[in-house]
Amino acid sequence: MTFFLETNIYQFFGRFHAMLVHLPIGFIILAVVFEMLALKKKIDLNRAISYAFLAGALSGVLSIVLGLMLASDGGYNEATLNIHKWTGITMTMIAFLLFFMKRKQKTRLWTQKSYPVLVIILVALLFVAGHNGGNLTHGSDYLLEHAPNPIRALAGMEPIRERVTDLDEALVYEDVIHPIFESKCNVCHNNDKAKGDLLLTDAESILKGGKNGNVIVAGNANESELYRRVTLNPTHKEFMPTEGRTPLTNEETMLVQWWIDEGAHFDKKVVELNLTDRIKAYLRDVGIGLKKTFIENLDLKKVDGKVIEAIQAEGFKIKPVSGNSALLEVTYSSYNKEPITTNKLEMLLKAKTNIVWLDFSGVPLNEDVVPKLGQLENLVALRMSNSNLTDAGIKAFESLKHLEYLNLYGNPISDASLESLQKLKGLQKLYLWKTNVSDEGMKSLKAYLEGATIVSGL
Ligand code: HEC
The missing domain is CATH 1.20.120 (Four Helix Bundle (Hemerythrin (Met), subunit A))
Structure with a gap:
């Protein structure tokens, strides 16, 4: 019954x-x-x-x-x-x-x-x-979502705005918050399917709220229905997103909170708001403010479309970091039931020189898979929180000379990894929160990695 x-x-x-x-x-x-x-x-x-x-x-x-x-x-x-x-x-x-x-x-x-x-x-x-x-x-722009701008213009659609990733220029809504809603919420909160009578597609609709009224109280995230929904226990029936869709990452949640607390502005630049080191770190997590010099100087041929399709068939999400770029961004959702096997990874490595961002957050990785990641020579950002990495695995990262951003949150690594991490001289941001690295270890690492911010705890 x-x-x-x-x-x-x-x-x-x-x-x-x-x-x-x-x-x-x-x-x-x-x-x-x-x-x-x-x-x-x-x-x-x-x-x-x-x-x-x-x-x-x-x-x-x-x-x-x-x-x-x-x-x-x-x-x-x-x-x-x-x-x-x-x-x-x-x-x-x-x-x-x-x-x-x-x-x-x-x-x-x-x-x-x-x-x-x-x-x-x-x-x-x-x-x-x-x-x-x-x-x-x-959603009604589904058919032409990835169409080139001239075709979108013919259909009366807004041109695709290239996302700004420069910290000084990025807009807080357009470049930080909107992409989060687009990727995590708007399959259900768009023009054709407004669940809870709520659209999260543009400023006006967001301010209008849903069937129960306002979802955002500017200046107070804790009073905001939208923030409450994404911070509930994921098993709660009001938790957003529903139906087991990929939830916001910790960093994305913090950025939404920051945006609302700072007044939920739609037209301000990121730098016009109160920017703590922690927020800067979160912004890097969504790609805003990485030093782009190395990436900008990379001159690579595009990866063949068939190779991209074969990689997608293995369950990876792979796409250009922006517009028409040859550089690629790869994610593997923690909701994929299948683990990343060496065979899957071999397929991914066919595009290895072009991959600059990799996100395997929350995906447990096997010992035999991790060493192969060392082949991603042009990797700039690597997110591997809660991926079951061990000290032996970290050794493989020594070869990632261009790494600027590394998130190792929640992995059972210890001071034995410090020697390998010291070699990553390009690091600007390193997350070691909830690892077994000791306080002394963090201190000594700081001395080696000049200019890097190491996030070690609250
Ligand atoms: C798989 C579909 C789905 C996704 C994805 C989704 N939602 Fe929802 N959302 C719903 C449904 C269904 C409702 C109405 C039922 C309810 O209120 O729980 C709803 C209601 C809401 C409401 C309450 C509106 C009101 O006034 O009652 C908010 C706020 C909300 N969603 C925010 C979000 C946010 C933020 C995201 C992205 C992190 C998101 N949703 C992703 C399906 C979804």
Whole structure:
């Protein structure tokens, strides 16, 4: 009994809509392909075609039922949802009609003219329903999200603004906070799918708040619903993001808190706000304020698209650090169930000279995998908090001569790692919080790494 009380059975079944809806699509396409085949080769496929329409119609009914359940979740753009719903329903009715017509086609003349028209309408509706369904699931700029600026301009979309990573120039909202919301929140809080009636896409919408009003109290993070939601216990049902999506990192959470506490400004530069060393460190964590001289001087060829795809197929997220750059940023989500094996890593290493940022935070790494990371000769930033690194593993990092940022938070490493860390002369920021490195060890390391900030605890 409690099972039914605690779970929303509607939502449970509703979620299958996105999967099942491909069945009617497939059957309808099959019917149309058969129809063309029959025309061209002059063969009789009437029976097969009629059954394909019937299967399309029946699976269409199931998709509609599941779709209505999913829509009861709420938070979808009403206009888009209506178009999607009614095109879907109309298509299903047409498919039934075509089934009956096809069965009787030989005997009834009147069907001959209306039949092809209905088929064409059905195919057209298929595109409309599919496109709107895609927008409901992914947001309306999904199709052109990665399109070049001229094409975006034609579609009336804002040009993609290249993210500023220079500490002196970066804007606190555009370059720090907005990218966090985009990557972690906006699959559910966008124009087409505003869960909780909340959009986190632009200043105006954020200030407008959600169904329960304001989500941000400028100057007071602790009073802000948005901050409360991301700092709840992840098992709490109000925790954001929901559904086991990748939560904010510790650093991202701190930046959101800082942004709100500093007045939740949308147009100020980072340097116009109160910047402590700790905040500067967090900013580096999201890429703001790294010394870019080394990266800027790197002149590399782009990695072949096929290699990138093969790397993605292994579960890595890999993309240019900005716009059209040949330099790459790689992450592996801690939500991936599969560990990083040596085979996976070998694939990644095919792009090794181009990889400058690597984020394996929260992903436990095996002893046989870590040494290979030493081959990433151009790595500038490495995030490996809570990755189960040992002193033996750290030795492999000695070869990462250009490393400026290294996050080793929460790894069971000790003073035995100091000798290797001392060799990383380019380090500007090193996190050793929650490791077993002793206070004396930290002090001696500071003496070696001039100019670096070592974050060792609260
Ligand atoms: C997988 C979908 C999903 C993601 C991702 C997601 N949310 Fe939500 N959010 C929801 C749903 C569903 C609701 C409405 C139910 C509720 O209030 O808990 C909601 C409600 C909210 C509310 C309350 C709005 C109100 O006025 O009641 C806030 C604030 C919020 N989300 C913030 C965020 C933030 C910040 C992120 C990113 C860190 C995020 N959400 C990511 C699904 C999501």
